[in-house]
Amino acid sequence: MTSALGRSDQDTQIGTKALLETLPVAVIVVNKALQIRMVNAAAEQLLGLSAGFLMRQNLNDMVHEDAALISLIHQVFRQGQSIAEYGLSLAGPKISPQRIDVQITPILEDDSHLVISLQECSMARQMDRQLAQGRAARSVAGLAAVLAHEIKNPLSGIRGAAQLLEQSASDQDRELTQLICMESDRIRNLVDRMELFSDERPLQRGPVNIHDVLGHVRKLAMTGFAKDIVFQEHYDPSLPSVFGNRDQLIQVFLNLVKNSSEATRLSQGEIVLETSYKHSVLISVAGSRDRLQLPIVVAVRDNGSGIPEELTQSIFEPFVTTKTRGTGLGLSLVAKIVEDHGGIIELVSEPGQTVFSVFLPAHPRSHGEVLVDDLER
């Protein structure tokens, strides 16, 4: 503190310590030997260890030798410039493995110490969850391809045999043969939907005007299932093109809007389509050094009943649904397509407001920036 105000300087210092304790971000101060000199409450919580214990430790012994965190700290000591890293994995003998966002900052007046701030990595977590959802969808995809063939063939036989019987059946029995046909059709509908997942052709991608896509989706929705819904569009007109497949993106937002419109059935339905540009969202892809930029954010917001909290974790998995008549495949298809695009989908839901946000990559040429930089730090 270099404040010229003598007395309030004292106050500020006391205030600073209290402030540090209340920060939700974990803060750790280390010296050049990597001995821990200070921790706050959030750091105790994140690492699951007490301040008393931590203050006697050397960070070198705390984390695994090859940890990226240690080399980043050395780099900051060497170069005197702060570094931020997202989605870093942290693990050690006493620390359970987790992904974190890290910021390491030198202290201006004291080059023998630096400040490490750590935060649970929400983006990385979503990424992991997203990847897991993609895997689930793909296993269903493999299954669906086999199922489609193996179910529809016998179904043809069953349905056809029922129709043959119908020709000579009494009126009373005809009711039964028709029942067989109707139930066969129900199974076919389910298999048809599952078959969507068996499409594993590589994604044909190009520049896509996302506002064009959303406009098309809104038009489709308003002439069909969302006739009574009030739509609002909040678009960022300067948005670059998405790097994607137009038809599949239509499918994604059509499904999200359909989902929203069904959730608002009981209230005066309102759906807001919103686009924005987020410059700084860099995402480390698990198992790779690539950093992907997903600057285009498309949000579908509704004022419906919301998704029960216990379902928000699993809502993108196949067969999970809040609807009594749903098949639970719509949102998992959304998750699969978004993942095929290298994107991310995020859900925030409470009664009266549910927002699905889809983060998508920009088309390289429309953008002038490198989207994937694999430069090592």
Added chain:
Amino acid sequence: MAAKILVADDDRSIRTVIGRALGRLGHHVRSTSRARDLWNWVSNGEGDLVITDAVMPDENGLDLVLRIKKVRPNLPIIVMSAKTTFLTAIEANQRGAYEYLPKPFDLNELINVVERAISIPQLKTNENDAPLVEAEENLTLIGRSPAMQEVYRVV
């Protein structure tokens, strides 16, 4: 008009159903589980109509359509498939199939298609006349699920 109809499908229940249904209408049905038999019959000049599955153990039904059309361009072929993709339908039509039926089919619909096919005395001579091709545009993924087709139809 009684016709001789050749059926190829590796699923026995389907052969039974089609055989009975068309037999009741007075047609003579000959059926097999193998593409090879169908090819032999057709190249011997047998049959007024072919009903074939798109997927058979010994040959792709769509390739077979192409071969049959080369030797007997006027023989109508109905292609059935358990893969309900627009691409299969489009491909079948581009190769000269008379009609495409997704499985499971409605028996009455099958009968209608069969009656239509055999009542045309001289089937279209221009094989490149593919009636379904225009459906390809814009329908790639969106048209695939029944719900989406419903949506699409309203536009």
